[in-house]
Amino acid sequence: xxxxxxxWIVERLAxxxxxxxxxxxxxxxxxxxxxxLLVRRGLRDADAARAFLEGGPETLHDPFAMKGMREAAExxxxxxxxxxxxxxxxxxxxxxxxSTALASLLLRELNAEFDHVVPxxxxxxxxxxxxxxxxAAAAGIGLILTVDNGISANEPIARAKELGIxxxxxxxxxxxxxxxxAAAIVNPKQPGCPYPFKGLAGVGxxxxxxxxxxxxxxxxxxxxxALGTIADLMPLVDENRFIVRHGLERLRRxxxxxxxxLASVCGFDPVTATAESIAFGMAPRINAAGRLxxxxxxxxxxxxxxxxxxxxxxxxxxxxxxERQRLVDRMVEQAxxxxxxxxxxxxxxxxxKPGVIIAAAEGWNIGxxxxxxxxLIERHYRPAIVFDIDPETGTAKGSARSIAGFDLxxxxxxCADLLDHYGGHQAAAGMTLQxxxxxxxxxxxxxxxxxxxxxxxxIRKTEIDLVCAMDEATLAAAEQLKLLEPYGHGNPRPTLxxxxxxxxxxxxxxxxxxxxxITPQGPPGTTFEAVGFGLGEWAARIxxxxxxxxxxxxxxxxxxxxRKPQLLVRDLRVSNVQLFDGRVRRAGAGGTAGRLDRxxxxxxxxxxxxxxxxxxxxxxxxxxxxxxxADRAGAWIVRGYDDGDEALGECRSIVLIDPPPSEERLAAxxxxxxxxxxxxxxxxxxxxxxxxxxxxxxxxxxxRDTITEPVLPEEARALLxxxxxxxxxxxxxxLNVFGELGFIESEGSRIRLAMNPAKRSLEESAxxxxxxxxAEARRFWSAPAAELAxxxxxxxxxxxxxxxxxxxxxxxxxxxxxxxx
Numbered sequence: 158x159x160x161x162x163x164x165w166i167v168e169r170l171a172x173x174x175x176x177x178x179x180x181x182x183x184x185x186x187x188x189x190x191x192x193x194l195l196v197r198r199g200l201r202d203a204d205a206a207r208a209f210l211e212g213g214p215e216t217l218h219d220p221f222a223m224k225g226m227r228e229a230a231e232x233x234x235x236x237x238x239x240x241x242x243x244x245x246x247x248x249x250x251x252x253x254x255x256s257t258a259l260a261s262l263l264l265r266e267l268n269a270e271f272d273h274v275v276p277x278x279x280x281x282x283x284x285x286x287x288x289x290x291x292x293a294a295a296a297g298i299g300l301i302l303t304v305d306n307g308i309s310a311n312e313p314i315a316r317a318k319e320l321g322i323x324x325x326x327x328x329x330x331x332x333x334x335x336x337x338x339a340a341a342i343v344n345p346k347q348p349g350c351p352y353p354f355k356g357l358a359g360v361g362x363x364x365x366x367x368x369x370x371x372x373x374x375x376x377x378x379x380x381x382x383a384l385g386t387i388a389d390l391m392p393l394v395d396e397n398r399f400i401v402r403h404g405l406e407r408l409r410r411x412x413x414x415x416x417x418x419l420a421s422v423c424g425f426d427p428v429t430a431t432a433e434s435i436a437f438g439m440a441p442r443i444n445a446a447g448r449l450x451x452x453x454x455x456x457x458x459x460x461x462x463x464x465x466x467x468x469x470x471x472x473x474x475x476x477x478x479x480e481r482q483r484l485v486d487r488m489v490e491q492a493x494x495x496x497x498x499x500x501x502x503x504x505x506x507x508x509x510k511p512g513v514i515i516a517a518a519e520g521w522n523i524g525x526x527x528x529x530x531x532x533l534i535e536r537h538y539r540p541a542i543v544f545d546i547d548p549e550t551g552t553a554k555g556s557a558r559s560i561a562g563f564d565l566x567x568x569x570x571x572c573a574d575l576l577d578h579y580g581g582h583q584a585a586a587g588m589t590l591q592x593x594x595x596x597x598x599x600x601x602x603x604x605x606x607x608x609x610x611x612x613x614x615x616i617r618k619t620e621i622d623l624v625c626a627m628d629e630a631t632l633a634a635a636e637q638l639k640l641l642e643p644y645g646h647g648n649p650r651p652t653l654x655x656x657x658x659x660x661x662x663x664x665x666x667x668x669x670x671x672x673x674x675i676t677p678q679g680p681p682g683t684t685f686e687a688v689g690f691g692l693g694e695w696a697a698r699i700x701x702x703x704x705x706x707x708x709x710x711x712x713x714x715x716x717x718x719x720r721k722p723q724l725l726v727r728d729l730r731v732s733n734v735q736l737f738d739g740r741v742r743r744a745g746a747g748g749t750a751g752r753l754d755r756x757x758x759x760x761x762x763x764x765x766x767x768x769x770x771x772x773x774x775x776x777x778x779x780x781x782x783x784x785x786x787a788d789r790a791g792a793w794i795v796r797g798y799d800d801g802d803e804a805l806g807e808c809r810s811i812v813l814i815d816p817p818p819s820e821e822r823l824a825a826x827x828x829x830x831x832x833x834x835x836x837x838x839x840x841x842x843x844x845x846x847x848x849x850x851x852x853x854x855x856x857x858x859x860x861r862d863t864i865t866e867p868v869l870p871e872e873a874r875a876l877l878x879x880x881x882x883x884x885x886x887x888x889x890x891x892l893n894v895f896g897e898l899g900f901i902e903s904e905g906s907r908i909r910l911a912m913n914p915a916k917r918s919l920e921e922s923a924x925x926x927x928x929x930x931x932a933e934a935r936r937f938w939s940a941p942a943a944e945l946a947x948x949x950x951x952x953x954x955x956x957x958x959x960x961x962x963x964x965x966x967x968x969x970x971x972x973x974x975x976x977x978x
Contacts, residue, residue, distance in 0.1 A: 158809075158834040159698060161730040163617040165708065167624065167654060170196065177201045185210070190629050191637040194651050197622050198641075209398070210640050214376065216399050220369040223362075224350035229325045229341035230369045232300065236323075237269045241299030245273040246285050247456075248305040248359065249447025251388030251440045255381045256304035256327075256360040258459035262378055263367040264302075272296075275452045278524050285310040285324075294320040300340075303327060305359025305385075308344050311337040327362045331582070354395040356647070360385030361400065379404035380411055381459060387432050388440035392647025401643050405430055414467035415458035419443075421468075422475040432643040442471075445478040448524035484522055488529045492516035492543060496533070512606025513563075515599040517544035517553055517592070526556035527585065534558055538617050540565065540606065546592045552577075553592040559584050562614040563606060572601050619708055619728055625653040627677065630685040635713045635722045650710045655724065657732070658687075658707055663699035670696070673726065675705065686714070689726035700735040700835070702946035734827070734953040735835040736946040740939070742842045755839045756782055756814055769810035770826070771795045778814060798822055802829035809834040816840045816938035820948070827953045836949055842939040848890065848928040853919060855881055856891045857900065860910055867907035890928055897922040 170178070174196050182192035184203035192206075200206040208216060220226050236243050243264060247257030257273050264271040276282060276289065284306040290313045293301055300323050303310070307326035314324045314337035323340040332347045343362055345352040357365070364382045367375045383404025386397050393401055408416060408430045416439075420427045423438035446455040458470035495516045503510050514533050521529075526543040533541040540563045544555040559565045565586040569579045575598050579588035590598065630653075644650045661678035665671070666688070673689035673696050687707050689695065699705065707729050714723035739755055756771065771793050773779045783795040794804055798818050808830045817823040827833055859880055860873065868876075870892060877888040892908070895901040898917045901908050919925045938945075 158734050158832070159695075159729075159731040161619075161706075161708070161728045163619040163728050164613065165619050165621055165654070165728070167621045169624065174201070181206045188629075188631075188634045188637050190623070190625060190634045191640065193623055194638070194641065197651075198648065212399055214374050214399070214403075217368070217374050217396055218353055220365040223343055223345055223352040223365060224347060225341045225343045226365065226369050229327065229343045229366060232323060232325050232340050233267075233269075233302065233366075233370060236300040237264075237267050239299075240270060242297055243269050243271040243300045243302055244293050244296070244298040245271060246289065246293075246301055246303045246306070247273060247275045247452075248283065249275050249278050249452040250305075251443040251455075252359045252385040253305040254443050254447070254452050254455045255385030255388070255459065256358075256363045257456050259360055259363045259367065259375075259378050259381045259385075260302060260304050260327075261456075261460055262381075263363070263370065263375070267370065273456065275447070275456065277451055278447050285313045287313050287316045289313065290317045290320065290322065293317070294322060298322060300325065304363050305329070307339070308336070308342070308347070309333050311335060313337075314339050327359070327366055329357050329359050329362050354397075356392045356395065356397060358382075358386040358389045358391040358397070360389075361391065361397065364400065376403060377407070380408040380413070380416060383408065384435055384439060384443075384459075387435045387643075387645055388444070390646040393432070393643055393645040394647050398643070398648065401432060401645070405432065405643060408435075413459070414464045415461050415470065418464075418467040418471035419458060419474070422471045432645045436645065441481075442474040442478040445481040446474055449477050449481055449484070449522070481525060481528075485525050485528050485532065488521055488525065488543070489532045491518060491521075492529055492533060493536075496537070511599070511603050512539060512610060513599070513602045514539055514541040515544070515595065515602070516541070517546055517555075517595055519546045519548050521545040523554045523556065526554075527558060527587075530556055530558040534560060539615055540568075540602075542588075542602075544592075544595065551592050553590055553595055555588050555590075557581070557586045557588070559586075560614065561618065562610050564609075568602055568605050571605060572598055575601070620652060621654045621708060622651045623653055625655050625711075627655055627658060627679045627685075630655060630711055630722050630724060632684065632713065632720060632722045635711045638711055639713075652708060652727065653711055653724070654706060654708050656706045658705050660699055660701065660703045660705055662701075663696045663703070665693040665696045667693070669693075675699070675707070675726070685711070685722040685724055687724040687726050688714075689729065692726060692729075695729065699731060700737050700946075702733075702736045702738075702942055703731045704733050706730050706732055733946075733950050734833050736942055736949055737835055737837045738942040738945075739837060739839045740842050741840075742939075756812065768808045769793050769812055770805050770808040770830070771812040771814065772798055772817065772826070774798055774815040774818070782814065802826060805829040806831050810837060811835070812837045812839060814839045816934070819934065820937060824952045827949070833953055838938075838945070840938070843935075848887075848919075848925060848932060850919065852881070852883070852887065853891060853894065856883070856888075857895070860895075860901075864910060867904045867909040869907055873908060890924065893924040894919065894922040894928075897924055 170193060178189065178192040178196045181187065181195055181203050182189055185206060195206045195209065198209070200209050245257055245260045245264070247253045253275065257275060261271070261273055274289065276286070285301070285303055290301070301317060303324065303326045306328055307324065308328040308330050317324050318338065326337065326339045326342045326344065328344045329346065332344060336342060336347065343366060344350070345355045345357055345362070360382050364375065364378065367378065379400055383401040386401055391397050409428050411417060411427055417427055419439050419442065420430065423434065423442065425434050425438065443455045446452050454470045454473050458467060458474065461467050461470070495518070496514050500510045514537060516533070521543070523545040526545060529543045530541040538560060540557065540559040542555045542557040544553040546553045557565050564583045566582050569576060569586055569588055573579070575590055575594045577589045577591070579586060581587055638651060641648070641651070659678040661676045663673065663675050666674045671691060671693045673692040675687040677685065677687070687709065707724055707726055709724045709726040712723050712725055714721050771782050773782060774797065779795055779797055782793070794808060802825060805826065806829065809832060811826055811830065811833060813836065856877055859876065863876060864873070873892060874885060874888040877883040877891065878885065883891070892901065898921060899911055900914050902911045
């Protein structure tokens with residue numbers, strides 16, 4: 158039994174949902190797995206499912222359904238007709254950059270006179286500002302068009318009005334209680350806006366403005382809209398799904414030199430572009446410009462038609478991204494040291510580690526603080542805030558990321574009296590305060606974490622879409638799951654649970670054995686394989702008799718022209734008590750040394766890391782094992798089989814260096830361990846001749862026909878060995894049984910056959926009965942591993958429930974041993 162690394166949250170489909178999936182499967186010709194996933198995505202009828210899978214431009218909403226769109230379009234047209242100079246005011250992240258590029262293409266299409274400005278993240282900060290407005294007035298700007306910002310720019314827009322400049326705001330951020338007095342505001346989230354979809358990115362709102370001004374959806378720019386939508390983690394549903402899907406199709410055949418050059422430095426061919434290519438390749442490089450320097454090279458990249466300029470911009474962004482990665486790595490290392498020191502301080506004071514990670518230092522780059530906070534959550538799974546302290550002003554600027562259950566915005570609101578500024582939402586936020594207030598902020602946030610979060614909340618959760626049978630994980634099913642692409646925020650890759658998978662083999666693959674490969678032992682037709690990247694250490698902890706529950710994503714593995722379904726494993730667990738078979742077969746009695754060596758080898762492979770009960774029937778071996786346990790901080794409890802079981806409750810591993818005296822004894826040991834994970838069989842299996850009635854019959858006839866006068870017992874043993882090939886132990890057993898039954902009589906030191914003995918059953922001999930019992934025990938303890946594992950399973954049934962209960966063991970239990978003898 159190995160526990161998973163996270164809490165699994167499984168919500169099974171209701172009966173009516175299963176019925177809806179059957180209807181969708183029948184209407185659309187889908188496999189049940191794909192149909193059930195569509196229902197899990199909220200698509201409960203065939204028409205909705207078909208629109209989700211196949212929807213085209215007709216799924217786009219009327220742009221004029223968005224409040225303020227008509228006024229915005231009219232004001233832009235007026236500026237174009239009058240020849241007013243228009244300034245696009247953008248943002249420095251990937252959404253803002255793509256919004257600025259798309260708005261530039263729009264104004265170019267309208268033959269407008271325009272330029273664009275994006276503020277410097279560090280020197281000017283986010284959004285439209287009063288200095289930016291005054292600079293626009295000095296440049297003779299007649300209209301400012303904001304993209305991906307402006308909804309909170311009350312003071313700058315008021316200043317623009319004083320200077321005779323109109324402002325059209327296009328934004329998608331949450332509006333403040335009081336909106337700015339702009340010429341027009343286009344934001345689907347503003348109060349009173351009837352637009353049916355609120356999840357557009359900033360570039361999505363700019364796309365809708367272009368739709369309104371051109372009288373058609375500008376499908377030729379969807380690759381830019383897709384870039385910003387994916388980068389800003391907008392939900393890939395409704396309009397966004399079409400925008401991104403169409404944008405990816407265009408990206409795969411794009412004629413934009415900048416996008417081709419960017420794909421090249423990311424290491425992929427545009428033909429193979431996916432949402433993940435943008436999210437993990439293109440977007441970080443575009444963001445790197447605004448995080449470290451200025452966003453202008455990224456905008457030039459998206460707009461240029463010159464191949465050389467595109468290549469130069471892409472190379473610059475790639476270099477900035479590498480610099481950003483080095484900066485993040487350095488800050489993470491420093492933040493880890495700060496956190497480790499706080500944990501040590503808490504432990505020294507007898508307290509729990511803080512509930513919230515606060516790391517602050519001078520000279521950190523606030524542009525990557527959010528990334529560093531996310532890295533800290535990946536490692537420690539608790540809310541994290543990273544601050545850069547300005548030593549000249551004494552101001553600390555921070556970026557925060559959170560986990561489920563801890564609402565950052567609510568927490569900061571509760572600490573508002575300590576903060577100069579703050580904003581954000583449940584999962585991410587930013588704030589500014591005086592650095593000398595950081596200790597009080599940390600104490601308050603830690604108190605809120607103690608109040609709001611439980612021990613379970615600090616365990617990472619895995620949301621599982623469906624429980625999938627082994628025979629459903631087929632190539633055809635994996636191909637149909639591709640119909641649900643593009644995957645991303647709001648439409649994540651389906652996470653499947655394939656339960657109770659018998660293991661044929663579990664091995665490491667890749668450089669240094671870092672990855673796990675599992676081949677299932679399934680029914681005919683089972684073709685999928687499972688691969689867990691970075692999970693190589695699990696291979697040694699999964700036995701040949703294990704049944705694993707696998708959680709992951711069903712993909713297609715293509716190699717050398719072959720295509721196979723492959724489960725990309727994100728988490729796993731073994732629900733049955735595993736048998737690790739380290740038994741050794743010997744022709745005769747073995748010694749203490751071999752068994753002790755195997756035990757010590759097991760200790761060096763990691764079993765000392767968890768409580769283990771070690772059992773032996775050999776007093777000498779027990780003493781030697783106890784001496785070995787003394788070096789392992791009490792992780793071994795060494796016992797004889799006659800000892801009590803009162804100390805076994807916490808033991809998760811049972812090590813047998815001698816076979817138990819009976820099945821009942823091992824059953825009692827398993828029952829005494831509250832949560833046994835594995836049984837390690839290290840004992841020696843001796844080849845022995847079991848008592849057989851025909852052997853006794855043949856022996857009696859031989860002795861009767863051969864011995865005519867008393868002989869020494871050793872002469873009788875030699876005769877049985879010479880004529881019947883009896884080993885010494887079987888010959889001794891025969892003579893003992895015959896003696897107990899009165900078939901042999903003693904004359905001093907010699908023996909002879911009794912004359913006319915009474916007929917008696919072999920079962921009347923105690924020696925025979927004991928030999929039969931010992932033979933049965935030998936057969937049981939030397940049974941094939943699968944048979945012995947099945948017996949253990951019956952005595953310690955596996956847990957088969959998949960619910961919301963926490964799984965608090967974060968590392969796999971058990972240790973590897975060579976299996977088989």
